[in-house]
Amino acid sequence: MEHNEDHTVVPKKSSKQHNVLPLWGNENSMNLNPLILANIQSSSYFKVHLFKLKTYHEVVDEIYYQVKHLEPWERGSRKTSGQTGMCGGVRGVGAGGIVSTAFCLLYKLYTLRLTRKQVNGLLSHTDSPYIRALVQKLF
Structure with missing residues (x-):
């Protein structure tokens, strides 16, 4: 335990607390577009297959x-077809x-904290470059 200037006891942070990454933004949506998030959460791949993966190593292998x-x-x-601007092409998310x-x-990596x-x-x-690229999308 440490003491600060007014002599109150300040608990030392454990190394485990230093290892936890702070979250920025919306904790529930991961700041994803609502249409993408809804499609992830309702996909059978996420709900069935990825639900079974419990460890970091299993997800990396996947x-x-x-x-x-x-x-x-x-x-x-x-x-x-017929969509323009941000709703057309590969950049847009206007049509699911x-x-x-x-x-x-x-999103599974995000849920693992x-x-x-x-x-x-x-x-x-x-x-795999995809492993490196996905984690960069998290941050």
């Missing part, structure tokens, strides 16, 4: 084997489709 691109929607699953495996895994050590491990992972 990223390695399943992620093939980093767009929010699976290719060809959105109708964008099938949410991508990558974004489901991104990663530690500093885990984030550093993802950032320096050498097996």
